[in-house]
Amino acid sequence: MPTASVGVFKIATKGPGDVSGLMAMIVSGAIDPTSILAVLGKTEGNGGVNDFTREYAVAALCTALAPQLGLAPQEVEQRIAFVMSGGTEGVLSPHITVFTRSEVAQRPAGISGKRLSIGMAQTRDFLPEELGRSAQIAETAKAVKAAMADAGIADPTDVHFVQIKCPLLTSERVEAAAARGNKTTTISSYSSMAYSRGASALGVAVALGEVTSDIRDDDVLRRYDLFSKVASTSSGIELMHNVVIVLGNSGTSASEFEIGHAVMNDAIDAPAVVSALQSVGLEVGLEVGLGVAPRAKAGRELVNIFAKAEASPDGSVRGFRHTMLEDTDISSTRHARAAVGGLIAGLAGTGVVYVSGGAEHQGPAGGGPVAAIARMF
Template sequence: MRTTSVDFIRIATKGPGDVSGLASMIASGSIDPKSILAVLGKTEGNGGVNDFTREYAVSALCVALAPHLDMPPDGVEHRIAFVMSGGTEGVLSPHITVFTRRSVAGSGGISGKRLSIGMAHTRDFLPEELGRRAQIEETAKAVTAAMADAGIKDPRDVHFVQIKCPLLTSDRMEAAVARGNKPATTSAYTSMAYSRGASALGVAVALGEIKDAICDADVLRRYDLFSSVASTSAGIELMHNVVIVLGNSDMSASPYEIGHAVMHDAIDAAAVIDALKSVGLPAGAGPHAGRELVNIFAKAEASPSGTVRGFRHTMLEDTDISSTRHARAAVGGLIAGLAGTSAVYVSGGAEHQGPPGGGPVAVIVRL
């Protein structure tokens, strides 16, 4: 007997603080605000340490949803998982994706495994724990909890794990030093990579993708260690990890399915096509065989080797534009062309998220 149904709505935004589309769908009854479990968004910020658009977007969403949930705005963020990824370079279009979940009495005639979503939080981290084993271990625990929340038992049914994780600021680093502890880095920007990488390794541990013990020195060094489904995004607005697991479950009566593939570099069109095929869609996906593309989620990074298929790239050497912005634009353009839409979720910084220079790409379809 199926117990839950997940719905999935993509809404275009006119700016980081634009909640008009969500408000309209709530007013029309298309979205029950009490059923919202998570909101993933792309904002037109720079994706860096000082990207205010992420916090601004979350604040606007919390204020808009608070009256419907009978709680103050600061309480909304504890009830709903918000993950805002800054950076819509190139053709990427700002948007939010709203996930809702409700209990149902039966399967509704649906057979097979369908899209399910689960959420969990880690404890708050000390600044000196970011990018280290504590963050890896606590993230692994949260992934396991989120799988249980989603009704997913087999790790092979997990196709995307989205995590929002913290970063280090000067104040946070000073607090660690004052306690006699040394943070993983003294660079706020580099701390984003450490936090993303450790969080991704936590996913790999939880799903059995890595069998051996991991030490602090492996983070941002052992790039042969990675998760094929992790997507992590660092932000200044929190000190814990928010974990969202997306997969297929026989406990779901959702009209959606999810599949994924792994890009091995930034121009791996074959992997994007494989991800589309995994859910029954061809490249250039319009409605096909009763299936309609809803959204694509992917990671992107500038290859740390400095080359893509033997040719030198300059993304790591450009002091004008961050390498993560280059990577989002490149991968976003590739995916948009193959998917037939620019409203896709591409997040930069893929440390330990897929092989070096590559990253996971997941596709959700409506049946």
Template structure:
């Protein structure tokens, strides 16, 4: 018996709005027990104090708890990415795993999830975190039935960050990687990304040191998407790839944007399933389009193709917020939709100033 992934892209009016999910459950279009992961774009600031992420998770758990067996909620990966700057639209991506009698066909979209243990504050942003994410990525791959790392196209991680309370519990400033709470977000994302890179063979173990995290931008993964939040202490990992043990019409492919305006890298992905693609998905292409997941980051050089940008110089708005809105606008123009999972903060996720991008579509 094969497995099949189904994805539902649903709008939300706020981080507490799970009505679209419940409506589909009520119509029998989503089986609560089949849900493996829920990704959400929420409209907070995406920074340390973005409580829309925790609010969304709490709302999901409250809604689903009466509908699933005891303990099942802990097996659903709930990854909330804060920040819908510009024209990006808040939305949910609900992933189901369905058993099917369909005959085996071409490799189809597969999903596997795993969680690390809770991280000690001293481990956040360091090699210890990368090692834990490496192990969880391999575990999620095994669960998805993906043996070949080349068949992995996207790995989503939700990871913790440091707070003043966590620093105090660790024994003070000397015990942790940084005392800057917002910097800890970047270090945690970066350590998680490099853990994915280790698992997928994109970097060698000997090059990874605590000092390299958040500093050596030559080290990166082309398939990592990592988001940090105050609402958890462990790392949640969801692997998406292709496997011939899975059936169904969904497919996935990935590319890497070299910088924040690398539209051709994304256009190549879209043209892969929309032969009529020109400057934007055709009507037929939009019918087949399911989701686009991308990372966005302001280059540390302060330039984009030699021209100066000011994202790093703004003391009012975090550069991650600028980057999400900027890259999100470009991607919306290419896809013809604003319901895009664009995540800011791409430390070690793609080259400096660029970022990985994955497209999911429906064959046939």
């Protein structure tokens, strides 16, 4: 497999339609638009079914990149994977993370070992009645393996984060299934987000060998002992297939970056966040005037942290009751993003981190995966 150089650029945004930071980096030459492979973003919407900030952000990015790539805006979305996660509650700050990949003749001097690599794949379009069920699990597993191959990763233990954008159900999609004599997992658009996220995460677990037993349709959102330690899935109204992005370390990469991960057992698992930072050579310590912040050793710096968050389905955290699932005014996913986002921001020394809500089968119930990317210089 050819040697690839993977770049990572974190860019703050002033709103879901703000592309000025990205365009400035393209104009300066820091980013070659033809090398952009994926964009992961946090937008300031509600993260629900009707969160149109996600679609707005993607439309703005496609419109801005179209002339740079000589493509129509709708063609840009076919070339670049866009995953927008709505909801920047609490101290979370809206931003995008741009991943680039380009081939190089050989590794530059000083780069050795396994470095950050990225791969992409897509599933076929799903029928509404397939969402949240075994068909989505199986097709996602196939796409994860294809994305691993695209990234040059053979060993599943080298995979540290798998970001998936998956579909959800709408009234029209539910009615279309019914017209064919089929029932969907749920008739609720909001509930369908969880089913789709959960089935997609189980697909990752199957692909990586984290779950080896057969998974039944009834296991989704019920067998929480089945989960992936690296899956991060987000539902959206704008597609009917899964977009899979695999992030890991590969010996074929010539990147300046490295990724590592840990698993949070609950929403206040600070040691897991510290472990993720340590896995890429960063230590957490008290800095005068800054509070807690990561310290680099051996010339490393934090680029971004990616995590999943959810309200524990048993209604408690370490034996004490929480009210996130009972609050009728605010979605539990919004509570969870704010709580986990605040914890990670405090340890990372910045609120510009990627925390996505809804962690069904993504880490143990009430917890979730947390991955860190660092640059070595």
